[in-house]
Amino acid sequence: MAYDFDFAVAGGGPAGCSAAISLAQRGHKVVLFERDTFPRFHIGESLLSTVNDAFAELGVTEQMHAASFPEKWGARLVTHDGAAGRGVNFVDAEGIRRPQTFQVSRAEFDRILMERARAVGVDVREGCRIVSCSFDGEGATVEHADGKVRVHAMVDATGRNGLLARKFDLRKDEPLLANIAIFSHYENVPRLPDGCPNDIRIISRQDSGWYWLIPISETLMSVGVVIPQARFLQMEEGTPEERFERTLVDTPAVAELMRDAKRVWPVRVEKDFSYSATTYAGDRWLLAGDAGSFLDPVFSTGVSIAMESGIEAAAELDRALRTKRFSARTFAAFSRRQKKRFQTFRRFVIGFYTPQFRDLFFKPNPPKTLFRSVVTVLAGNWNPSLRTRILNRVFFAAVALQKRFAITPRMFERGADAGYPQ
Numbered sequence: 001m002a003y004d005f006d007f008a009v010a011g012g013g014p015a016g017c018s019a020a021i022s023l024a025q026r027g028h029k030v031v032l033f034e035r036d037t038f039p040r041f042h043i044g045e046s047l048l049s050t051v052n053d054a055f056a057e058l059g060v061t062e063q064m065h066a067a068s069f070p071e072k073w074g075a076r077l078v079t080h081d082g083a084a085g086r087g088v089n090f091v092d093a094e095g096i097r098r099p100q101t102f103q104v105s106r107a108e109f110d111r112i113l114m115e116r117a118r119a120v121g122v123d124v125r126e127g128c129r130i131v132s133c134s135f136d137g138e139g140a141t142v143e144h145a146d147g148k149v150r151v152h153a154m155v156d157a158t159g160r161n162g163l164l165a166r167k168f169d170l171r172k173d174e175p176l177l178a179n180i181a182i183f184s185h186y187e188n189v190p191r192l193p194d195g196c197p198n199d200i201r202i203i204s205r206q207d208s209g210w211y212w213l214i215p216i217s218e219t220l221m222s223v224g225v226v227i228p229q230a231r232f233l234q235m236e237e238g239t240p241e242e243r244f245e246r247t248l249v250d251t252p253a254v255a256e257l258m259r260d261a262k263r264v265w266p267v268r269v270e271k272d273f274s275y276s277a278t279t280y281a282g283d284r285w286l287l288a289g290d291a292g293s294f295l296d297p298v299f300s301t302g303v304s305i306a307m308e309s310g311i312e313a314a315a316e317l318d319r320a321l322r323t324k325r326f327s328a329r330t331f332a333a334f335s336r337r338q339k340k341r342f343q344t345f346r347r348f349v350i351g352f353y354t355p356q357f358r359d360l361f362f363k364p365n366p367p368k369t370l371f372r373s374v375v376t377v378l379a380g381n382w383n384p385s386l387r388t389r390i391l392n393r394v395f396f397a398a399v400a401l402q403k404r405f406a407i408t409p410r411m412f413e414r415g416a417d418a419g420y421p422q
Helices: 014-025 051-058 061-066 106-119 163-167 229-234 240-249 252-257 302-323 332-352 355-361 368-378 386-405
Strands: 007-010 030-034 074-078 085-089 123-126 130-135 140-144 147-151 153-156 171-187 200-204 210-215 221-228 268-277 285-287
Touching: 007 014, 007 140, 007 147, 014 030, 014 051, 014 106, 014 153, 014 302, 051 061, 051 302, 061 106, 085 368, 106 123, 130 163, 140 153, 153 163, 153 302, 163 285, 171 229, 171 240, 171 332, 200 252, 221 229, 221 240, 240 252, 240 268, 268 332, 285 302, 302 332, 332 355, 332 368, 332 386, 355 386, 368 386
Parallel strands: 007 030, 007 153, 030 123, 074 200, 153 285
Antiparallel strands: 074 085, 130 140, 140 147, 171 221, 171 268, 200 210, 210 221
């Protein structure tokens, strides 16, 4: 059987580039198809500490520092009125080798990864859309706009488009996380006044929504609001710009920050509907990044999941080629790992959309040991020590108690008007 390449990767975002780079570094002949032409805009600008391990493995650490992206050390939590909240410092996280990470312009960040893929020998084809793909006992055939290629196996990293998730009907929606994001880029938004001026701000709304403020350059701030779909549909009709402007003035803490802001990008609206997959691998294929699962962006897990899963997919395919075993059964451990990572982060995201979780999460002075266990996961360490896992169970037990007994002051509305998912 003749093969044009060892492997094909569909999608040139962080998941696809990570898989392609890692495969090429292992000596394989790889083709990567990306339907868009870079640079292109993409949401997902705030990174977690664990991406530093991926940068080192892929050989892009120097490029990341040379790009002069704003340094991120954690997050600043603020209630809607600005009366409460606190900092989150990734230095406190367990098992994190390098806590400082970055806020990025995705156009530049994705370009760095794609150029690295080219540098290690990946055949990168931008502006090339995959038309179809098929699998048999000997390999995979990938048809694209200019022809077709034959490979041993492929990685689907096509993001929310979900090339294989749609082909095989794998997608599982998360009804509790059906949200809408409205966002843009602004100038003249003040940075944090202390020693970590470029940390992300997470500001709660009085209802179940929240805002992000992410510095992505010396002058630009990414500003967005996430609102459950039910609440979005209750909003007064208007253009995306009008809807967004109304949300920016109805929350005092945000209105103060945006008082002198100047919008320099169009307002965008996206469905932030979370989902997972029934399986993340099959005979001669694997899913990576958003092609397999997507979670609400509140804890900025997207790029970390994408890069980790891409590197893991490469390791699986390298082993499969050496052993000549490409079955779904061979990839079962890979699929279980993706599910476990998703479920770990999902528990925190689902929790965030309850008032009792927020009461504890935004509390100004939480128990240090307990909150350190929470920060460990939110820094990206989704598989921490047994001690940290036990402490996180204690945290969620406290959340359950808060729902019934108010073990700490209740700062967030409980009524139906708050719009928390049921």
